[in-house]
Amino acid sequence: MMKDEDMQIFGHALQETPASPKPVTLESFQKEVMEASLSRPVLVDFWASWCAPCRQLAPLLEKAVNEEQETFSLVTINVDEEPEIAQQLRIQSLPTVLAFVKGQPVDGFTGLLSFQELKAFLAKLKDMIPHSSEALLGKGEEKLEKNESTEALQIFTEVLMKEPQNLRGLAGMVRGYLQQGDLVKAKGYYTLIPSSEQEHELVKALKKSIELAEQGQQAGDLSEICQSLEQDPLNHDKRLVLAKALFAQGQSQQAVEELLTILTYDFQWKDQQARTELLNFMEALGPSHSVVINARKRLSTLVFI
The missing domain is CATH 3.40.30.10 (Glutaredoxin)
Structure with missing residues (x-):
């Protein structure tokens, strides 16, 4: 009743x-x-x-x-x-x-x-839920997908307290701090990854993410770049710089949008430099990331236009 x-x-x-x-x-x-x-x-x-x-x-x-x-x-x-x-x-x-x-x-x-x-x-x-690291890691990775880095970092920290060398846990900490724009802490957690894991695809992707973040930090004042693009939307060099800076700040969706904008205007620009950078972003995010899945679909559409 x-x-x-x-x-x-x-x-x-x-x-x-x-x-x-x-x-x-x-x-x-x-x-x-x-x-x-x-x-x-x-x-x-x-x-x-x-x-x-x-x-x-x-x-x-x-x-x-x-x-x-x-x-x-x-x-x-x-x-x-x-x-x-x-x-x-x-x-x-x-x-x-x-x-x-x-x-x-x-x-x-x-x-x-x-x-x-x-x-x-x-x-x-x-009571039937397996309170394993696997379940926590999945939840933390979901948080990163939603750009909820603070909650994600708390979850990955919980995992690492039990398993200090858990690769997905360390990777989550790196990605979480990159999302927050804290390159120092991201690199700090990267150094904790065991040398035996350096050839793992996940670790290679993290290395690429850190490299892109370092490049993005050299972009300068983003407000000036955005203002410049409002006056000249076809300034692809500026838009490329903006994309790198956004990616460095963890704004992967917006960064990808900027590169797709370049490709829409001029796919062949500078020997497909925007496409090359987009592939770098996709490699850093990993093949299962929702941003990558959507970008791949849109890129394939542009190829055949």
Whole structure:
């Protein structure tokens, strides 16, 4: 039975929910559920538009998950639109919620629960979360992707307290301080990486990031560069300098945008210097970075224009 407090949540408090759960399709299931659950538990809410209990459960579940401060991810699957997933997972009643950890369904429930029952379910699920460095590292890397370097550094510090030579932990510290524009601390953590790891692709990418940051620090006053570009948008030399400086400050998305702007105006400029620099940025960020994935798509489009 739903209590009065649950109905209040349903009617009013949930209007301030930070973000809506992401709808998942058959095409995105692997990424949004299987792969995402490697770093944090993913709750999958199976629903249908004609299901009244589904509509009642959705805001309660969303509120309960949001109160856990990013401990869980919440996604939804409309069984009428994605019957293949429902069939594969043997969903027979609605609403049904399944919890995935490390790519496997580990728990779940069917039917409408009260808010307090949902909180109890999440508390039980927390005990099943592997509190390993792997999970923390994944969370820290997510923070870096969002440019939340302060939170990321706290997470990587926690990892390094237990495992001082953890490569991903050290790499996270380097990237976090580069994102904050603190080249000294970034280089300090780079020196802590064991010599035996110097040929690792991750370490090579870090070295490239530090080199780019050093170049970017020589850019000078960015406000003057921006003002100059407002007067002369085709000054590609200035825009290249700006891109390097932005990258050095951890503003990788904006840095890439500046290089793509040059390539849009003149792809062949100075023997494709902007393209070469863009490839350097992509190498430093790593192939799985969202900025790199988007840049690769846009670059391929420009090549064929």
